[in-house]
Every structure is written in structure tokens, then in C-alpha cells.
Amino acid sequence: MVTALLILSLGGSVLLPALGPAGARGSWVIGGKAALPHSRPFIASIQMDGQHFCGGFLVWPKWVMTAAHCPIPRRNPSVRVVLGAHRLERPEESQQVFGVEESIAHPLYDPRTVDNDIRMLRLNGSATLNKYVKRIRLPSPHVDLKPGTVCVVLGWGDTSNYGERPEQLMETDTAIVKRSLCRTLWRGRVSANMLCGASRNATLRGVCAGDSGGPLIFKRKVYGIVSFSGERCGDRRYPDIYTKISNYIDWVHLIVLKHRHPEGQQEHKPGPGAAKGPGAGRLWGPAGGPRHRSGPAAPRRAGKGRAPRAPLQLQGL
Ligand SMILES: *[C@@H]1O[C@H](CO)[C@@H](O)[C@H](O)[C@H]1NC(C)=O
Ligand SMILES: *[C@@H]1O[C@H](CO)[C@@H](O)[C@H](O)[C@H]1NC(C)=O
Numbered sequence: 001m002v003t004a005l006l007i008l009s010l011g012g013s014v015l016l017p018a019l020g021p022a023g024a025r026g027s028w029v030i031g032g033k034a035a036l037p038h039s040r041p042f043i044a045s046i047q048m049d050g051q052h053f054c055g056g057f058l059v060w061p062k063w064v065m066t067a068a069h070c071p072i073p074r075r076n077p078s079v080r081v082v083l084g085a086h087r088l089e090r091p092e093e094s095q096q097v098f099g100v101e102e103s104i105a106h107p108l109y110d111p112r113t114v115d116n117d118i119r120m121l122r123l124n125g126s127a128t129l130n131k132y133v134k135r136i137r138l139p140s141p142h143v144d145l146k147p148g149t150v151c152v153v154l155g156w157g158d159t160s161n162y163g164e165r166p167e168q169l170m171e172t173d174t175a176i177v178k179r180s181l182c183r184t185l186w187r188g189r190v191s192a193n194m195l196c197g198a199s200r201n202a203t204l205r206g207v208c209a210g211d212s213g214g215p216l217i218f219k220r221k222v223y224g225i226v227s228f229s230g231e232r233c234g235d236r237r238y239p240d241i242y243t244k245i246s247n248y249i250d251w252v253h254l255i256v257l258k259h260r261h262p263e264g265q266q267e268h269k270p271g272p273g274a275a276k277g278p279g280a281g282r283l284w285g286p287a288g289g290p291r292h293r294s295g296p297a298a299p300r301r302a303g304k305g306r307a308p309r310a311p312l313q314l315q316g317l
Contacts, residue, residue, distance in 0.1 A: 031205030031234055032172030035154060037086040038094060042136035042222075043154055043169060045082040046072060046121075046213065052088055052156050055214030056081065057222055058135045061126040063256060066213030067225050067243065068109035068119040074100050081123060084132035087168055088156055094132035098123035104255055106248065115191045117227040117243045119213075120255050137221045139246040144195075147178035151197060151218045153226065153240075155211030174207075174216070175200045177239045185238060193247050195224045196239035204234030216242045 044056035044064045056066035064081055066072070072079060077099070084094040102122035109116045127133050145151070154171045174197035182196035183189070190196060197216060199205035207214070207226045216224030223245055230238025245252075 031199065031203055032153075032170040034166070034168040035086070035171045037168070038084070038132050040154055040169065040171070040217075041084065041132050041134040043083075043085075043215070045085055045088055045156055046070065047080045047082060047088075049078045050080075054212045055155050055226065056121065057215045058083060058127060058133065059138060059222075059252075060135055060256065061129060062123050064121040064123065065222075065225065065245075065252070066119050066121060067227055068105035068117045069111065069114060069227070070119065070213045072100060072103045072119065072121060074103040076100070081121060083127055084130075085169070089167060096127055096133055098125055098127070100124070102259060106251065113189070113191070114228055114241075115193055116248075118225055118245070118248050118251075120252065122259055136215065136217070138249060138252065139221050139223050141246055141249040143223075143246045144244070145176045145218060145223055147176050147181075149176040149218060150174070150200075151176065151216050151223065153197070153207050153211065153214060153216050155207060155214045155226070157211050172205050174198060174205065174240060182239050182241075186241075190241065193244050194227065195242040195244045197224070197242060198236035198239040199234060201236075204232075206234040206236075206240045 042057045042059075044058060044066075045052050046054045046056050046064075046066060054066055054070035054072070056064040056070075059065050079100050081098045081100060082088070083096045083098070085092060086094070100121050101124045103119065104122075105119045106116040109118070129135065150173050152171055152173050154169060156169055157165065177185075177196040177198050179190060179192070179194075179196060182194075186196075195216065197206065207229060211226045214226045215222040216226065224242025225245060227241045227243050229240045232238075
């Protein structure tokens with residue numbers, strides 16, 4: 001149908017938090033199955049006023065990684081991070097609940113291009129690591145996943161394009177799509193800081209709104225953060241887009257160190273070779289590392305106390 005194709009050709013949407021406006025394309029893992037309870041003990045449910053809002057994952061006992069486009073305020077009593085959960089709607093003894101002491105979006109996160117879509121949350125206490133709550137390891141700096149690599153994605157969202165929410169944590173597999181092909185399919189919207197994943201066949205399969213911030217896993221490490229997808233979730237013609245975590249290892253370590261010694265450096269200390277901001281030349285730098293791209297020209301910051309906003313529509317280029 002011409003209309004549908006036209007809409008699709010205009011691109012996709014950031015996988016906005018589940019608390020988006022009513023009628024938003026809420027959905028989570030599509031074409032998946034329930035995860036074996038507690039088989040993914042690093043998964044976090046980030047909740048606002050008791051409702052699941054975004055996914056995340058535990059990377060150290062006090063730190064959860066998620067997407068910058070999840071506007072999670074810090075020190076807000078209505079925000080909770082729930083670890084050790086399988087069914088969100090019932091009390092589970094395995095659950096550990098924390099507040100968010102710090103919520104740090106990447107200084108170069110750009111809501112327009114959705115580049116650098118990574119956020120670190122410092123919990124208000126240390127998680128107790130046990131059978132139900134464990135951390136997941138990060139990849140080595142700058143490693144990439146080969147096209148065709150089959151990964152797993154997780155989420156607690158709607159399981160259709162029509163907003164059906166699962167009772168349990170869901171998971172599905174997704175295959176890495178070559179970045180150059182993905183960039184063509186997305187008309188240039190895919191930066192070197194992104195990974196693409198899609199169903200291996202015509203079955204609708206993948207992530208959708210509400211899965212935001214969740215992990216893309218391969219062999220016990222997390223390589224990606226759920227970032228955005230096409231309008232129709234699971235449609236392999238618009239692969240799902242993940243933040244490529246390996247490009248941010250230096251930044252992540254810097255943030256964690258800085259908050260271990262808070263009286264040390266200034267927040268967001270400018271690095272050498274300040275970025276020129278979106279549109280000013282090479283937006284998609286080489287995999288040389290975001291560390292060298294942090295600087296005073298950082299675009300608008302996300303999060304920090306702002307209310308959730310309507311889903312961003314990515315305009316076609
Ligand atoms: C951390 O935040 C949670 C949720 O707001 C709260 O229940 C808990 O008491 C807080 N813990 C500490 C150590 O402040
Ligand atoms: C698509 O591939 C999945 C495995 O990833 C398989 O379970 C499913 O049956 C396949 N569907 C079709 C229509 O071939």
C-alpha cells in the first residue's frame with residue numbers, strides 16, 4: 001500500500017518509554033518468548049510511579065546502563081530501578097529496589113540524530129549480587145559484531161504493535177546486519193556508534209517502544225543498548241538500532257571514576273578535539289572514541305528532571 005510505504009519510508013521512532021502518551025506505539029519484544037525466570041539476572045526495570053518505563057542492565061553493583069533517550073531524572077522519589085525481577089506485577093522476593101542518585105546522559109547525545117544514546121545511572125546503594133542479581137560484562141573497546149551474529153534482546157513491553165504487555169520478561173534473538181546495508185536501509189541515519197539487528201526471515205521479530213535502554217547480548221557480554229526502530233516493530237526492512245557500547249568504554253570508566261571521587265574533576269570536563277556538534281561536518285566520526293569528542297559544543301542534554309516527552313519522529317533525510 002502506498003500510504004504505508006510512505007510512512008515507513010519516513011523512518012522510525014525512538015523506542016520511547018512505556019509511559020509515553022496513550023496510543024503511542026508502545027511495544028516491547030516482538031516475536032519472542034518468555035525468558036526462563038532469572039536467567040538474565042542483570043536486567044533492570046526502570047519505573048516511574050510504579051510503572052515500567054525503560055529497560056537497563058547492571059554493569060557494576062551501583063551502576064545501571066540505559067539509553068540517553070529515556071529521560072530519567074535523578075533523586076526523584078517516583079523513579080525506581082528494580083533488579084532481580086521476572087514478573088513486574090507481583091512482589092518477588094528476588095527483587096531489589098533502588099533510587100537513582102545520578103543520571104548521566106552522554107554529553108553528545110543528540111535527540112535529533114539519536115547518536116550517542118547512552119546513559120549511566122548511579123543507584124542510591126549497592127546491589128547485593130546473588131543468584132537473581134548479577135552484573136553483565138561490557139565488551140572490549142571498539143570491538144564490533146560481525147554481520148550475521150545472532151544476539152539476544154530482552155524487554156518487558158508490549159508483545160505486539162498494539163500495546164499488549166507481557167506478564168513476564170520476554171526475549172528474542174536478532175541477527176546483526178552489516179552497518180553499510182543498514183545505513184542504506186535507514187537512508188544514512190546509522191552512525192558508527194550504532195549496531196543494527198533484524199529478524200533473519202520475514203517473521204516480525206525484534207524490539208519496540210518500552211524496550212528502550214535494554215541490552216543486546218552476545219555470549220555473556222552486552223554489546224548494545226536498545227535505541228530505535230522502524231514504525232512497524234520487528235520489520236527487517238528497518239533494522240532495530242542499538243547504541244554500540246564498545247565505543248563508549250572510556251566514557252563509562254570516566255563517569256564511574258569521577259563519581260567514586262566526586263570532589264575530583266569537574267563534570268563533563270572538555271576533552272581534546274572538541275566536537276563540532278551535529279550538522280557541522282563529520283557527525284559520524286571514526287570509531288576513534290567518544291572520549292575525544294566530548295567538549296563544550298555538546299548539544300542539548302537529555303534527562304535530568306524533565307518530564308517524559310512524546311515519541312520523537314525521525315524525519316527522513
Ligand atoms: C534508595 O531508594 C529507594 C527507592 O526510592 C528507597 O526505598 C531506599 O530506602 C533508598 N536507599 C537508601 C540507602 O537511601
Ligand atoms: C524464522 O526464523 C526463526 C529462527 O530465527 C524460526 O524460528 C522461524 O520459524 C522462521 N520463520 C519462518 C517463516 O521461516
